[in-house]
Amino acid sequence: MYSEKVMDHFTNPRNVGVIEDANGIGEEGNPSCGDIMKMYLKVENNIIVDAKFQTFGCGAAIASSSMATEMIKGKTLEEAWTLSNKAVAEALDGLPAVKMHCSVLAEETIHKAINDYLVKSGREPWGDGECSSCGHDCDTCEL
Amino acid sequence: MAEKIIYMDHAATTYAAKEVVEAMLPYFSEEYGNPSSVYSIGQSNKSILDLARKQVASAINAQPDEIYFTNGGTESDNWALKGVAFANERKGKHIITTAIEHHAILHSCNWLASRGFEITYLPVDKYGMVSPDSVEKAIRPDTILISVMYANNEVGTIQPIAEIGKIARDHGIYFHTDAVQAVGHIPIDVVADNIDLLSLSGHKLYGPKGTGALYIRKGTRIQNFIHGGAQEKKRRAGTENVPGIVGLGSAIERAIKMMPEETKRLTALRDELTRELLKIPATHLNGHPTKRLPNNTNVIFEYIEGESILLFLNMKGICASTGSACNSASLEPSHVLTAMGISHEIAHGSIRLTVGERTTEEDVKFVIAALTETVAKLRAMSPLTPKELKNVQ
Numbered sequence: 001m002y003s004e005k006v007m008d009h010f011t012n013p014r015n016v017g018v019i020e021d022a023n024g025i026g027e028e029g030n031p032s033c034g035d036i037m038k039m040y041l042k043v044e045n046n047i048i049v050d051a052k053f054q055t056f057g058c059g060a061a062i063a064s065s066s067m068a069t070e071m072i073k074g075k076t077l078e079e080a081w082t083l084s085n086k087a088v089a090e091a092l093d094g095l096p097a098v099k100m101h102c103s104v105l106a107e108e109t110i111h112k113a114i115n116d117y118l119v120k121s122g123r124e125p126w127g128d129g130e131c132s133s134c135g136h137d138c139d140t141c142e143l
Numbered sequence: 144m145a146e147k148i149i150y151m152d153h154a155a156t157t158y159a160a161k162e163v164v165e166a167m168l169p170y171f172s173e174e175y176g177n178p179s180s181v182y183s184i185g186q187s188n189k190s191i192l193d194l195a196r197k198q199v200a201s202a203i204n205a206q207p208d209e210i211y212f213t214n215g216g217t218e219s220d221n222w223a224l225k226g227v228a229f230a231n232e233r234k235g236k237h238i239i240t241t242a243i244e245h246h247a248i249l250h251s252c253n254w255l256a257s258r259g260f261e262i263t264y265l266p267v268d269k270y271g272m273v274s275p276d277s278v279e280k281a282i283r284p285d286t287i288l289i290s291v292m293y294a295n296n297e298v299g300t301i302q303p304i305a306e307i308g309k310i311a312r313d314h315g316i317y318f319h320t321d322a323v324q325a326v327g328h329i330p331i332d333v334v335a336d337n338i339d340l341l342s343l344s345g346h347k348l349y350g351p352k353g354t355g356a357l358y359i360r361k362g363t364r365i366q367n368f369i370h371g372g373a374q375e376k377k378r379r380a381g382t383e384n385v386p387g388i389v390g391l392g393s394a395i396e397r398a399i400k401m402m403p404e405e406t407k408r409l410t411a412l413r414d415e416l417t418r419e420l421l422k423i424p425a426t427h428l429n430g431h432p433t434k435r436l437p438n439n440t441n442v443i444f445e446y447i448e449g450e451s452i453l454l455f456l457n458m459k460g461i462c463a464s465t466g467s468a469c470n471s472a473s474l475e476p477s478h479v480l481t482a483m484g485i486s487h488e489i490a491h492g493s494i495r496l497t498v499g500e501r502t503t504e505e506d507v508k509f510v511i512a513a514l515t516e517t518v519a520k521l522r523a524m525s526p527l528t529p530k531e532l533k534n535v536q
Contacts, residue, residue, distance in 0.1 A: 034468045038526040
């Protein structure tokens with residue numbers, strides 16, 4: 001059901017944990033859907049020097065968080081913002097169709113964390129966190 | 144991959160017992176005659192079907208001519224509901240069932256609803272138990288059928304079948320029970336319990352997949368289900384699955400014989416599993432604490448999700464199942480757990496472990512250790528875990 005890459009990132013997730021002095025924090029998801037992602041960013045000079053995550057969810061959600069944090073480390077905020085859920089899924093050698101929303105969750109969590117940083121540093125947030133049709137029941141979604 | 148498989152999902156399916164397979168083998172290539180044929184190799188297979196019918200009947204205290212072979216529990220459920228509904232629609236179009244039935248019942252009911260039948264889905268209490276009182280209150284003049292499962296497949300709760308059966312009989316309403324998880328595991332008496340129809344399956348009691356039966360009490364008004372030849376008294380046509388039926392008969396007889404000893408052994412294993420798992424903080428038992436199947440442990444671990452638990456267990460060779468939405472395409476958690484009033488949030492962390500014939504005490508200890516480790520690992524990763532539970536094993 002899952003690729004070897006997914007299983008690798010699920011069983012040995014990179015960047016699990018909390019950054020105590022994070023300057024950008026984003027949380028996305030809803031426990032009633034079965035996934036919650038929280039990401040912590042340490043941004044210096046517009047560059048994400050460190051990223052960590054905590055995730056409640058399935059194998060795909062944990063692997064997507066791990067891969068996404070790997071992919072944004074060392075990137076500028078602009079580069080990290082353009083990381084798409086498809087790119088995360090591709091980097092994991094694909095996700096089952098019913099699990100694509102897990103990669104969407106990773107993309108959205110990164111956006112929230114970046115915007116949190118921007119707002120905290122007195123700048124305007126980018127985008128507005130619009131619904132990206134994650135496949136979950138919209139009635140229970142907080143987005 | 145782990146070297147040894149520790150199978151803790153006997154409610155999903157069982158391996159066929161060695162002696163069951165041996166009993167079946169001659170009927171593939173040697174004793175292959177069609178039971179409807181006149182010559183002797185056909186006629187001898189007719190008598191082997193009679194034997195299997197007796198074996199199945201005596202397991203539930205029915206008469207052999209009240210047993211109809213089907214291809215499994217789902218077919219039996221479909222036949223019972225649709226057959227009774229359409230044979231009795233002049234009397235009424237109301238059917239009573241419960242919110243925690245197997246999908247074979249629920250989806251048949253949905254289909255019947257689309258055909259003009261009215262279905263009442265009774266609620267359950269926090270243990271997954273239906274109250275006989277609620278059954279009685281739901282009865283209307285146009286009620287034609289009550290269908291309540293004998294024991295729940297997810298949480299193992301055993302329903303008050305005898306009381307519901309009596310209510311149904313007193314009101315002159317047919318009573319069906321889906322006993323797929325119960326037959327061969329707990330004693331069943333269709334006469335004492337006033338059961339008119341009962342579904343059972345072979346592959347839940349160490350018999351072959353693709354086998355099952357519907358018990359139809361003599362005199363029950365029900366439509367024929369599969370039209371064709373004269374097999375199963377023309378009610379369920381099609382050349383009989385002779386090897387499968389032999390396997391079902393042999394498996395059910397074996398299960399009944401082994402039940403007293405096996406029940407004791409499995410209950411002890413189940414109780415050890417439950418007791419030790421409940422020592423993990425923020426862990427709850429699902430289902431009734433005592434009125435439950437001897438093989439079923441179902442627990443919720445708060446703050447983590449079931450599929451990720453199963454993946455870690457699988458790497459250790461442990462097979463289990465979950466009621467989490469993440470394990471299904473629907474993204475909805477188990478309808479059984481939500482009917483019991485368990486919130487969506489924590490229903491995702493449910494794990495069902497069902498022990499069986501090959502389960503040993505070492506297996507149980509191994510699973511307890513594996514789950515304790517897995518839960519701690521996933522909780523350390525979860526943003527929901529309260530600080531005091533991080534790094535707690």
